[in-house]
Amino acid sequence: MKLKKLFLILIALVAFSSALTAVSDYEYLLGKFGPLMEARKAEREAAEREEKEKRRLAEEERIVAEKRAELIKNAEHIKSIDAYFVKIPNQNYSMMMTEVTQKQWQAVMGDNPSKVKGDDLPVKNVTWIDAVVFCNKLSEKEGLKPCYSYEETSSVEKWKFLKEALWKWSNKKWKKFNGSLVCDSNANGYRLPTVEEWQYAAKGGQDYKYSGSDNLDEVGWYKENSEKTQPVAQKKPNGYGLYDMSGNVWEWCWDSFSNEYRYRCGGSWANDAYYCGVGNKYWSSAISTNNNLGFRIVRSSSKK
Structure with missing residues (x-):
């Protein structure tokens, strides 16, 4: 009997010793391989987050592509360009959701000044004066009251300066033009x-650096992701449903900087990200043209 008790005690001591050894071994292994295990866990979690972000971006791109496809599909059946406009919240104007395309320009003006052609590409190589003339011609085409008048007439066919070589104009002629051209x-x-209207709309009711995102690649074409203009409405729109307000082409605005100079906003495919910020503005001569300079248009909400 005593021998049996002694044997059980011996077995217990061996088990206890083994347990202590196991705990010691575990602590040793934890100390040696714990940091590696934590690093691999962090890598797995980072990979999962990256995959989740890829799926999110892919879904956003799919939605944008669907909206653009619908926009283009409906274009053949839309009789009025006004169908492309969105009302800007808390403001008295609506804005075209895309830059004026080459197809839209040609339908109104009968030509295409863009050197790189494409129906869905934004029209470019247009002067500020060209954009003003387009607005009045489009208004007349749709039976609306033109906003611009020069020497008391809104009919661009009667604007004498269009028959002259603008680049030969003297400063005196420019001053007369700027003083006589009126916008109603x-x-x-x-x-x-x-x-002011452009920048308000570009913000889209959001607090982003660019129009619709702090990541310019999500919403705009610029120097780092494009070597030329791109078809409109391929990137994600801003909060108001406006496309390409950061990048693709600069957009003429109404405001005068001084004498013959007019403001432009938005940056372009040829610029660094800095120039595509919603708060930036620059200027060019009203008769200058460039392969990265276009425009978009608005209508006042008082329209009837």
Whole structure:
């Protein structure tokens, strides 16, 4: 009997010793491989987050692609360009959701000044004066009251300066032109936005650096992701449903900087990200053209 008790005690001591050894071994292994295990866990979690972000972006791209496809599909059946406009909340104007395309320009003006052609590409190589003329011609085409008048007439066919070589104009002629060209913002026709209107709409009711995101790659074409202009409405829109307000092409605005200079906003495919910020504005001569300079248009909400 005593021998049996002694044997059980011996077994217990061996088990206890083994347990202590196991705990010691575990602590040793934990100390040696714990940091590696934590690092691998962190890598797995980072990979899962990255995959989740990829799926989110893919879903956003799918939605944008569907909206753009619907926009293009409906374009053939839309008789009025006004169908492309969205009302800007808490403001008295509506804005075109995309930059004016080459197809839209050609339907109104009968030509295409863009060197790189494409129906869905934004029209470019247009002067500020060209954009003003487009607005009045489009208004007349749709039976609306033109916003712009020069020497008391809104009919662009009667604007004498269009028959002259603008680049030969003297400073005196420019001053006369700037003083005589009038914009009636209450007319129900189309016009260029003011800088204030453009920047308000570009923010989209959001607090982002660019129009619709702090990540320019999500919403705009610029120097780092494009070597030319791109078809409109491929990127994510901003909070108001406006596309390409950061990048793709600069957009003419109504405001005068001084004499013949007019403001432009938005940056372009040829610019660094800095120039595509919603708060930036620059200027160019009203008769200058460039392969990264276009425009979009607005209508006052007083339209009837």
